[in-house]
Every structure is written in C-alpha cells, then in structure tokens.
Amino acid sequence: MNDVLAVNAVHLTKTYGPLTAVDDITVQVAQGEVYGVLGPNGAGKTTFLRMLFGLIRPDRGSLEVFGRSWRDHGVGALTGVAGFIESPKFYPTLTGRRNLRLLAGLDGGDAAGRIDEVLDLVGLTDRQHDKVRGYSFGMRQRLGAASALLRNPRLLVLDEPANGLDPAGIRDMRDLIRRLADTGLTVLLSSHDMAEVEQICDNVTIMKAGSVVHHGSIAALREQAPEQAHRITTTDDDRAGELARARGLEVAPVDVGLAVRGPQKDVDGLIADIVDAGIALRGLTRDETPLEALFFMLTESAPTGPTADLDAATGAHR
Template sequence: MDNELAVDVTGVTKRYGDLVAVDDVSLRVGQGEVYGVLGPNGAGKTTLLRMLFGLLHPNAGSIRIFGRTWTEAGVSVLDGVGGFIESPRFYPYLTGRQNLEGLALLDGAAPSGRIAEVLGVVDLVGREDDKVGGYSYGMRQRLGVAASLLRDPRLLVLDEPANGLDPGGIRDMRALVKRLAGSGLTVLLSSHHMDEVEEICDNVTIMSHGSVAFHGTIADLRAMAPDPGHLLSTDDDGQALRLAHERHPGVHVRRGQEGAGLTVTGQPAALSAYVADLVRAGIGLRQLTPTRTPLEALFFMLTDTETDTQGDAA
C-alpha cells in the first residue's frame, strides 16, 4: 500500500447565499483507516460528503480522492469509491438481488459471483429474493452497503449508516463496518452519535456550525474528556444541596431540570468524598448515575449542544 491519502480535503467552503454550510474545513484520511466525521444536526457533515461525491461544488478549497480532483479527472475521480449519502433508495417492488443487478448494469456490470458475495458480506443471504418493500429499515441500510461494495471499492463512504435503526440494527451495522474495516477497506463515515464513532473509528473530525471543532485520534479525544456529571436522587435533596455548598467546594451540585433530583459534577475523588459525607449525614441515596459518558460530555461541550436529534440539515 502506498502513502497516498484516500481523502485529502483542504480549506473547503460551501455557501448558500449568506449561509456558510461548510467553513474552511480540512481533513486527511489515510488508506486503511476508519475515519469519522461527527457533529450534531446541521453541522455540515452531509454537505461535506456531497462535495466529496461531486454532487455539490465547493466555493473554495480542494478535494482530492486518491490524489485526483474533480477538475483534473472528472467522474473518474470516483473510481474505487463506493457509498451513499443519506438513506439509500431502492425499487420496493423488486427483490434485493434484482435491485443489485440493476445497479451493477448501470455501473458497467459486476464480476460473476460479486452480487452473491456482497449479499453474504451484509448478511442478507436467504432474503435476497424477497421484495425490498418487505425489508426492515436495517435490511435496506445493509442492502445499501451491499450496493456500495459491488464495485469492490478501496474507499467506502457512509452517511449516518446507523441513523434511524433500532438497537439491534445499530449493533449489526457497527459490526458490519468493523468487519469491512478489518478487511483493509478505508471507511469514511458520518455520525451524530459519539459512541458509534468511539467504537468504530481510528480518527475523527468533529464539526459544529460548518466549522471544525476538533481533529485527532480517539485517544486524543478521551484525554480531553471532562467529568461527565452524575444524576443524584436522595430522600432529602435540599439537605444534600446544602451539604455540598457548605463542605464540598470540589463538587458542583444544582437542581435538575424541572426540579427533578440533582446534577453533580466534579473529579472522581471529590465526588466520592461527597457521597460518603451524604451517607454519614444519614441522607439516603436513591440514584447516582452518569448523565452521559465523558466523550458525550466533551462532544456537547465542543459543539455547544445539549440534545442529540435525528437527521442532518446540512
């Protein structure tokens, strides 16, 4: 394998009138790595991937895929690239196999046996001759990955592949991406779920309002993660709050939303001392649970968001 980057995005900007959807974004994806583009709704993730596929043209900056640009190579820049933007679409009245056969013909026909091979990769063997209209959402997502693999790509680009899936579907999709990455395929995926990126990716770019909020490895991200905070419920929240203010400056305790329980933040040692003092004071603990993982807390801090919702407006 040579040292040429799979994806080299430099200073890319995309404007829609006064709206800057992507603002001077750069990222570099090495061959063989799993790279995550993470961000809340409207962060610019999908817009960036659309420019990668040539569906949109940047107002500034450059995009190279395996060393080629759209200006230099035209559509052949996508040789060796597969993937989908947003949810893949299929003819519901055709079977999974028939949909793949049609896509293969449009792309110049797949080698003999390739359709059966990719159906096996995405665990759709046994359902390939069922009409897609009867597929679950997760099965259609996996069929989208199968379609992306028809051309035996070197780079697989997936836009929110687990979005909208139930917990079982999310687990299956993550396992599939990990298997594909283990085969040496380069994977670039977008997500608005920190746990998905943490589990799958080697490196990550976090976007917020069209700009880059973080570049680096998952290890770098973990090193930056703050204390996530805990939800605390006692049989006397008022007394627990007073005890914190009077004797534990190392923890910050406040009322929860709509007065439900308390939210506690602080370093682990300070939190442990506070909880021990609650017990000594005879205050009964009913609940002490993390509000979110440390990486989730960092994600919300970097992107200035407090809730995580579905879809991506940009």
C-alpha cells in the same frame, strides 16, 4: 501505510447565497482508517460528502481522493470509491438480490460475481429473495452498504449509517463497519452521535455551522473530555450537595435531585458519605458520557438539561 491520502480536502468552502454551508474546512483521511465527520444536523456534513462525490462543486479549496481530483480526472476521481448520501433507495417491488443484480449490471466488471459475498457480509443472505418493500429501515441501510461493496471499493462513504435504526440495527451496522475495517477498507462516515463514532472511528472531525471545531483522534478527545456527570436524588439534597462539595465535586441542582461531576472514586466516596450521614439514596444514574459532554461543549452555544445546569453553576463553558 501508503502516503497518498484516501481523502485530502483542503480549505473547502461552499456557499448558497448568504448561507455558508461549509466554511474553509480541511479533512484528511489516511488509507485504512475509519474516520468520522461528526456534528449536529445542519453542521455541513452532508454538503461535504456531496462535494466528495462530485454532486456539487466547492466555491473554494481543493479535494482529492487517492490523489485524484474532479478538476483533473473527472468522474475517474471516484475510482475505488463507493457509498451513499442520506438513505439509499431501491425498487421496492423487487427482491434485495434483484436490486443488487441491476446495480451490478450498471457497474459491470466482476460486480455480479460479488453478490453472494456482499449479501453475506451485510447479513442479508437469508432475506435476499424477499421484496425490499418488506425490509426494515435497518435492512435497507445494510442493502445500501451491500450495493456499495459490489464495486469492491478502497473507500466506503456512509452518510449517517445508523440514523433511524433501533438499538439492534445500530449494533448490526457498527459490527458491519468493524468487519469491513478489519479487511483494510477505508471508511468515512458522517454522524451526529458521539457514542456511535467513539466505538468505531480512529479519528474524527467535529463540525458546527459549517466550520471545523475539532480535529483529532478518539484517544485525544478522551483526554480532553470532562469527568463523567451523574444525577443523584436523595431525601436531603441540600445536605448531599454539601457532602459533594466537601469532596471537591462539581454540583448543581436540577429538576429532580443533583447533577454532580468529578472522578469516579470521589462519586463512589460521596455515595458512602450519603449513606453514613443517614440520608436515603433514592437514585443514582449517569448522564451523558464524557465524550458526549465534550461534543456538546464544542457544538452547542446554548445547551439545556442537567449537564448544562452543572456547567452554568460551575462556570464551565461550551
């Protein structure tokens, strides 16, 4: 692998008056990986991406893209970089293909010759002659990815690419990113959805209120994540809670039923215990995934809901 990092952001800080939007963060993305910058709304993700694109300048710190900086190379720092911040915009009365032709004309080079290729990559070949005003939000997101790919980039930057998409749109965007990554393209994306990032990213930076609270691989995150939490409802929750504690499971009452957390084999054993005790099981559902639970632990100071009640009851801290 090339030793030059695709993105090398070191000690970046950006303030707006009394507000520190990005506070001394370091993000390093290797070439060829899919990297996620994860955090709730207001965490500083988009501010970081705006600095990467040169739309705003950091107050402190350094930022290089493939070894080039805005300070030393100006707009040349973005050679080989493409993407969009927030939602991409197009001329609604023009077709998808016509919008791409206009953008290709601005880019020059061989961009126009790539239109058919990128339309096929994002799955819009059959809708290329339809006006963009008739596109769904997901189709516009995919057209945004197509416009970025016209540049044949080495680094593709996507800001909340699945935001606002329905489940089918999220699946399509996830599949697209995987296909692009398989070609060796480096992908940097921001998201507030741990489940989305878990399925497509190699490494992740998690942010909260402008600061980094975690760097690492998805595999390392899984090792740190708590056990899966379940919600159980029965005809005798008090007795079910006793049986759960007897198996060493963490237990807390919630609005309906019990929240329990522990190894899956012990949860399975609890269900058998409940049935053997003659208690009717009315419901068994999974709460947030272990990685989602860890994400909330890292980014929320005052969480609410079943898992929060469980943490409060068992002394866990987020």
